[in-house]
Amino acid sequence: MIELQGVWKTFSVGPVKVPALSDVSFRVTRGEFVVLTGPSGAGKTTLLRLLYREDVPSEGEISVLGQELNSARRREVAALRRSIGIVFQDSKLLPGRTVYENIAFVLRVTGTQRSEITARVFDALRAVGLSARAQAYPAQLSQGEAQRAALARAIVRRPTLLLADEPTGNIDDAMAAEIHDVIKDIWVSGTTVLFATHQARLATLLKRRTLVLEGGRLVKDQG
Amino acid sequence: MIELQGVWKTFSVGPVKVPALSDVSFRVTRGEFVVLTGPSGAGKTTLLRLLYREDVPSEGEISVLGQELNSARRREVAALRRSIGIVFQDSKLLPGRTVYENIAFVLRVTGTQRSEITARVFDALRAVGLSARAQAYPAQLSQGEAQRAALARAIVRRPTLLLADEPTGNIDDAMAAEIHDVIKDIWVSGTTVLFATHQARLATLLKRRTLVLEGGRLVKDQG
Amino acid sequence: MLGFLIAEALRDLRRAGRVALSAMLLITLALAALGAFWTLTSNLGDAVAKWRDRVRVIVYLKSEPDPASVPALLARVQAVPGVASATYVGRTQALASLKRVLGKDATVVDHLGANPLSASIEIAPAASASASPEAARAMLARLAEFPEAEEVAGSADWVERLSEWQRLLAFVGLGIGGVLALAAILTVTTATTLVLHARRQETEIMRLVGAPEFVIRLPLLLQGMLQGLVGAVVAVGLLVGAWRLGAPHFEPLIELTLGLPQLTFMPPVQLAALVVTGTLLGGLGGWLARAGR
Amino acid sequence: MLGFLIAEALRDLRRAGRVALSAMLLITLALAALGAFWTLTSNLGDAVAKWRDRVRVIVYLKSEPDPASVPALLARVQAVPGVASATYVGRTQALASLKRVLGKDATVVDHLGANPLSASIEIAPAASASASPEAARAMLARLAEFPEAEEVAGSADWVERLSEWQRLLAFVGLGIGGVLALAAILTVTTATTLVLHARRQETEIMRLVGAPEFVIRLPLLLQGMLQGLVGAVVAVGLLVGAWRLGAPHFEPLIELTLGLPQLTFMPPVQLAALVVTGTLLGGLGGWLARAGR
Ligand SMILES: Nc1ncnc2c1ncn2[C@@H]1O[C@H](COP(=O)(O)OP(=O)(O)OP(=O)(O)O)[C@@H](O)[C@H]1O
Ligand SMILES: Nc1ncnc2c1ncn2[C@@H]1O[C@H](COP(=O)(O)OP(=O)(O)OP(=O)(O)O)[C@@H](O)[C@H]1O
């Protein structure tokens, strides 16, 4: 499902080299629920970006859903991404569209039948408890609501793989527990989940396999 | 210092009325450290926006630092804001400028002597533990680093009042504890602090006066 | 799907608002100026052609030839390269036309004892002779060599003058064309950058969720084409309107100054070409958007 | 502080990149066209003035007057409103000039028994008489009433023609002026919107931290002025360059076609006015940015 072999990622900021990932290797098999944790700046977001090929490793091999990423062509990358649901840490909601339109947009541009769209969008909104705010624009949402809308957008296509980057970072504990339930439901229905969070406590709470990054190194893989 | 009298704030989203704040009244005196907490969507950000007059209440009176906000003219609002440091929930760092430039920008546009700027910016960066990333652009920061940069920008002018909206939302617990220490230091040096967070646990941890919002109502004021 | 893509294109236009309007108006201006220049050039070309037709070279003959030998003489003159047609003007005819020319002073003719004028041959030069001063000089030299010719009036001057006029026209055309091309390129570039900027976030999300390439690009293309189309249609409307209003007012003036009895407007085919040009121009801008990143 | 504000303005320009360049180039084009039109109009105006000076009205006299009475007659003619100057042309003089006009056909004059021409007075009309067909007709009528006059040659035609030319010039000027004004307004609006968009986040932060109003607005203003200034200077450079290169080439042609021996360029004051106009135009765009939100 996911396989990393000796992955390094180094950023250059002027003359300074920032090592964001150092020699990371691991495998995730179909149907797993993996928590990726580590302090701020550990490299969690960087790792996820490599998995959906928004960036390429400085060194090492990555394959996702059987697709070798280093050699992937544009068309293959697009096909891969259609099977992945992503919750971005910075939500990336389109400010000019309502919550409903933001989620429908993803279905539209990937070719979903028009007749199905409304039902699927509202299923996703119900799952994250946001149906009442469907007509609100992103600027009219609290940050927690925005994160839930972003989660709804990620799951609306029932992806094979869900990459969630801090989906509960701005949410109070009660709400976060609900979101964890939503993600667990998706996992139960067969989606592989990679859940990134800086809240080490959460990893314990979820009682799942946990990968711990620290300063770009994979220091622990347990569960 | 801060005084709210029967403040209501209602948003209209199409035909729907969203009551974000309902009949909120409280006072904060000079030198206090107040934690504002409540679940996602409770109205914390809305309340802070009213305090720096980015929005006006639908009903009720607010005065901050002796300035009556409903009747304030543009010039008075600008003067008021120069005495307030704000950490925005969405950081609002300028993407085209480095961390250093982002913080220096605030000093520049409010008329600080050129010779003082470098020293003050680095003081602030040191306080939040980010001196090493001074030359990085916001896109090159992890979200936690971005939040610390935003905090540095808020404190660089040594404000009379600090309004912090989830300054530790994306930061791991160890780093968060450090940030709390930074904010406490600023408070000790005489700045009044209003600290908004959805982490109820944090309110307990900080052992300060706590205001609890729920669905726009002030349900608890203790400490 | 196409319905969605067109809706997206329209949404972009609405969002870009005043700037989209500016781009459309600039396309309108560029095309309207292009059309106006086109009309102007073709009418000036007509005027030049007409002046060229009026140019005459006169060969004065040493003596009035025998009427029977005139056709043979005309045939020999017509054989000279560069001569389009030749007309014989007898001495009596010459006096009559002098009288017409003199007008008020025509009385002098009535006081003449004998007819002092020579017979002549009036020659209309062919286009080949007007094409260059060298060709014209060659023709004049050949005519002067005729044994019957006393003198040849008409010089290379008129050709010089015509070719100067044409140079002027070509220069003005080049200048206006260059400026318009620049303006059009700028318009397209500006519009492109704006469209791109307005769609930046949409494009990012589309790429991140794996939308096919044509879905990402088509709204940009359609929107550009729409802007171009609207601009071009408005430009054609302006041109037709200006023509309807202006032509009846200007025709007498143009006849007076340029001697052109009637102005011609662009044929429908050219108007259609203008619309197609505008649409393609806009579409190009939209398509380029990706490269412009 | 000013240094910082100018640095901010330059930063905006760099960031807006291609679009800022477009705005500058559009300002350049608009001002260059304005300058070219200005030069053209003033030279055409000179040509029209020259043609007007060449217009003559001729009063033919019934008989050749006594040389002693000529000055008195001329004085009376000069008293007619609309007459700028009057010259007496005797019969001998008239025959001599006819000979000059006839050229090749001048031999007819030598065959004449007696001089059949009349004496005449040549009149240069004043500007007041050329100003309107009515004034010209009034002058001609007054001249025809002279007892010595047999006939007055010259009609209201030439005035008509001149006023048509002037109408044409005014119309072309209006058209070009209108198009340029539109283009300039569009440029400014577009640039404004872009600048505003580019600075959106800066402006928001400045307001939120309580920066004084002038700090928020001045970079926009400076940046617009800078764009306008650069555009205007380039336009002036283009005009001067085109003039240097083009004028020596065109002067003979213009003399041939319009009879104007020498072209005049815009004086430095007008060039300076162009630069100021550009700067103000750009500054206006920058200043408007706030209103445009
Ligand atoms: N584009 C970039 N250019 C330079 N440095 C970068 C870039 N992206 C990330 N970094 C650096 O790489 C390191 C890892 O960043 P990353 O965003 O992966 O951390 P993270 O684990 O997601 O942190 P957080 O929990 O705060 O979101 C950080 O030091 C960051 O500053
Ligand atoms: N501009 C707006 N228009 C309409 N509704 C708004 C607007 N701003 C906020 N709201 C609504 O008001 C309520 C309170 O929002 P607010 O952002 O203050 O919550 P919060 O307590 O800061 O939540 P979080 O912890 O998630 O940031 C939410 O339901 C939100 O959707």
Ligand SMILES: [Mg+2]
């Ligand atoms: Mg991250």
Ligand SMILES: [Mg+2]
């Ligand atoms: Mg909030």
